[in-house]
Amino acid sequence: MKPSLTHERSPAGPPPLHGGDRSPLHALAEIPEAGWLDLSTGVNPWPYPLVEATAESWRRLPEAAAETVFAEAARRYYGLDGAAALAAAPGSQALIQWLPRLLPPRRVAVLGFTYKEHARAWAAAGHEVAETEDGRLPEAAEIAVLVNPNNPDGARRTPAELAALAGRLRRRGGLLVVDEAFADLDPEGSLAGLDDLRGLVVLRSFGKFFGLAGLRLGCAFGDPGPIGRLAEALGPWALPGPTLEIAARAFADRAWIAATRRRLAEASGRLDALLAAAGLEPLGGTDLFRLADHARAPALYERLCRAGILVRRFPERPRWLRVGLPPDAAAERRLLAALGA
Amino acid sequence: MKPSLTHERSPAGPPPLHGGDRSPLHALAEIPEAGWLDLSTGVNPWPYPLVEATAESWRRLPEAAAETVFAEAARRYYGLDGAAALAAAPGSQALIQWLPRLLPPRRVAVLGFTYKEHARAWAAAGHEVAETEDGRLPEAAEIAVLVNPNNPDGARRTPAELAALAGRLRRRGGLLVVDEAFADLDPEGSLAGLDDLRGLVVLRSFGKFFGLAGLRLGCAFGDPGPIGRLAEALGPWALPGPTLEIAARAFADRAWIAATRRRLAEASGRLDALLAAAGLEPLGGTDLFRLADHARAPALYERLCRAGILVRRFPERPRWLRVGLPPDAAAERRLLAALGA
Numbered sequence: 001m002k003p004s005l006t007h008e009r010s011p012a013g014p015p016p017l018h019g020g021d022r023s024p025l026h027a028l029a030e031i032p033e034a035g036w037l038d039l040s041t042g043v044n045p046w047p048y049p050l051v052e053a054t055a056e057s058w059r060r061l062p063e064a065a066a067e068t069v070f071a072e073a074a075r076r077y078y079g080l081d082g083a084a085a086l087a088a089a090p091g092s093q094a095l096i097q098w099l100p101r102l103l104p105p106r107r108v109a110v111l112g113f114t115y116k117e118h119a120r121a122w123a124a125a126g127h128e129v130a131e132t133e134d135g136r137l138p139e140a141a142e143i144a145v146l147v148n149p150n151n152p153d154g155a156r157r158t159p160a161e162l163a164a165l166a167g168r169l170r171r172r173g174g175l176l177v178v179d180e181a182f183a184d185l186d187p188e189g190s191l192a193g194l195d196d197l198r199g200l201v202v203l204r205s206f207g208k209f210f211g212l213a214g215l216r217l218g219c220a221f222g223d224p225g226p227i228g229r230l231a232e233a234l235g236p237w238a239l240p241g242p243t244l245e246i247a248a249r250a251f252a253d254r255a256w257i258a259a260t261r262r263r264l265a266e267a268s269g270r271l272d273a274l275l276a277a278a279g280l281e282p283l284g285g286t287d288l289f290r291l292a293d294h295a296r297a298p299a300l301y302e303r304l305c306r307a308g309i310l311v312r313r314f315p316e317r318p319r320w321l322r323v324g325l326p327p328d329a330a331a332e333r334r335l336l337a338a339l340g341a
Numbered sequence: 342m343k344p345s346l347t348h349e350r351s352p353a354g355p356p357p358l359h360g361g362d363r364s365p366l367h368a369l370a371e372i373p374e375a376g377w378l379d380l381s382t383g384v385n386p387w388p389y390p391l392v393e394a395t396a397e398s399w400r401r402l403p404e405a406a407a408e409t410v411f412a413e414a415a416r417r418y419y420g421l422d423g424a425a426a427l428a429a430a431p432g433s434q435a436l437i438q439w440l441p442r443l444l445p446p447r448r449v450a451v452l453g454f455t456y457k458e459h460a461r462a463w464a465a466a467g468h469e470v471a472e473t474e475d476g477r478l479p480e481a482a483e484i485a486v487l488v489n490p491n492n493p494d495g496a497r498r499t500p501a502e503l504a505a506l507a508g509r510l511r512r513r514g515g516l517l518v519v520d521e522a523f524a525d526l527d528p529e530g531s532l533a534g535l536d537d538l539r540g541l542v543v544l545r546s547f548g549k550f551f552g553l554a555g556l557r558l559g560c561a562f563g564d565p566g567p568i569g570r571l572a573e574a575l576g577p578w579a580l581p582g583p584t585l586e587i588a589a590r591a592f593a594d595r596a597w598i599a600a601t602r603r604r605l606a607e608a609s610g611r612l613d614a615l616l617a618a619a620g621l622e623p624l625g626g627t628d629l630f631r632l633a634d635h636a637r638a639p640a641l642y643e644r645l646c647r648a649g650i651l652v653r654r655f656p657e658r659p660r661w662l663r664v665g666l667p668p669d670a671a672a673e674r675r676l677l678a679a680l681g682a
Contacts, residue, residue, distance in 0.1 A: 018402075018577070020401060020402040020404070038401075041401075041402065043400070043401070043402070047396075047399070047400050050396060050399060055388075055391060056555075057555045058388070058391060058553050058555045058556055059384070059388050059552060059553060059554065059555055060361060060379075060382075060384070060554055060555050061359075061361040061382065061384070061548075061554045061555065062555060063361070090431040090435075090557070090579070090580075090581070091578055091579070093576050093577060093578055093579075094431075094575075094576070094579065096576070097574060097575065097576040101442055101574070117576070117577070121576070124573065207402075211400060212399050212400060213400065213401055213402045214397075214398050214399045214400055214401050214402065214403060214581055214582030214583065215399055215581055215582075215583075216431070216578060216579075216580070216581040232465065233438060233442070234435075234438065235434050235435070235437070235438040235458070235462070236359070236434060236458075237432055237434055237557060238431070238432070238434075238435070238557075239431075239557070240431070240555055240556055240557040240581070240584070241555030241556075242555065242556075243581070
């Protein structure tokens, strides 16, 4: 008997915990929504200025011409040469959802303690998934997935190291997937500059660095095989017209990009000093968040909640807290006070 | 030997022709972009007023609370009871892309001469696809797909007829997919009111009736099995924050919706008179477009292009032209003059 088309697929487990959703906390502490200080995400608190999209971009189906302008701006920003394959989706999460469904079942290794949606998406698509917390490539793995720099600890691998890893996988008939969600801060670390992108799929996130996570935009570049399948699966008109316009403008704004990199570096330096003053031990991070260790992290987390401050905790790493950038000096003082320093 | 992960998938043929993209025509006639009168789509020319989304909706990842507000507004607008399954995607095209990939290979029939992306998407996902232009269900089909009211001829099937068809397919272990992209004009014809949605997947488009095709929003409701798989495949944060806010407001705006239905009915009545005056024979349509037959349709199409007016033609039906609503009296006069009436 054939499997039923209307039978519920067995779920891939409960959804993982993420930063950025304040709803469950509204029950925990009686602080009005405007009063929450949300430091639970790695989203830039100083967003790209909201440029108005044209009324036409809202009204009409996105035209090929607008998609081309967007793609050229994205290529220039990422530093891709004209021949590299590029696909764009409504959020890098959409790429994480699609990619595993477009490949036949394989042995997949997610390297390192990292963003949980990767393992979840590959498992939900029927692949055999191992999470290897030491970050080494298992001998049996045909596809490897890693985040670089890593979220939440900021661990970095050089392009040369990753090119070698991609080569090993390619000789096995496999693929290396590198999620560069936080690579905008230090573009030298991106794989975009490699001469040979065969056997590689690189994912980029627009919303984190540009501070517009609600816009939902992600790009993938690399091997023309899987990137072509992604583009084909996403189909026509995958991105809203306003998204194409806003992102094309942001990608091309070199002055804003350079100033923002400096600003985020300064702010994360101040955050380092603040966490150190409160007795938290630094474990790493990127210029959009810091990861810290503390023996009484669960109690600290709760104390912060009661003060209306949301940070990111990790059920599997109870001593860890990930802290995003306070948006201004008042928020820095508020965080310092709540940490009891 | 296993199939290569990086080998290009064989393409599903060239992309079908669609309305709404003026780019190729800019070469054909030297008319500035602003001068084109685009009647090639079925998008309402009087869009829902552009309400400003909050800055927060652009900046933050969409929160569960905003998704709930949106889903409740969508349910009320479609007339679904609380138990019906609902999934939302960035464009109904995204649902057309996903659904075939979530079901095991089956014999699929696309009923009637209709929107080409359905057959294309099912074939690209490895299903065996037959297009049956007489609209009858082949004995062997396990999944049937149809558009109701149909695009481009406006042919309608009653909910009772479709419920019976869904029942036949369900007894075969199959599924009926009904694309209700133009059902907003006459909600009585929608399957939303059926008591039993088992074996049914209904697709709805936001952009056509609300005149915001660039926003990219589509909904699916029906059998909890496939709808649940769609929601799982789309994953978290599938819709931008501004989309959730704008659509929730539009869905709830009963006065605008009622006035728009009247306005579109009046405008399509005027379009009927205009096409008749020009000697085109009516073949049907919806209140967002009309389909007409003319012995010299290709010559008419070209004459309209030279006058800067874009309508929709059909390579497989050279006598047909589909004409959208002229946005004002000047556009009506311009169309009439170009038709040589």
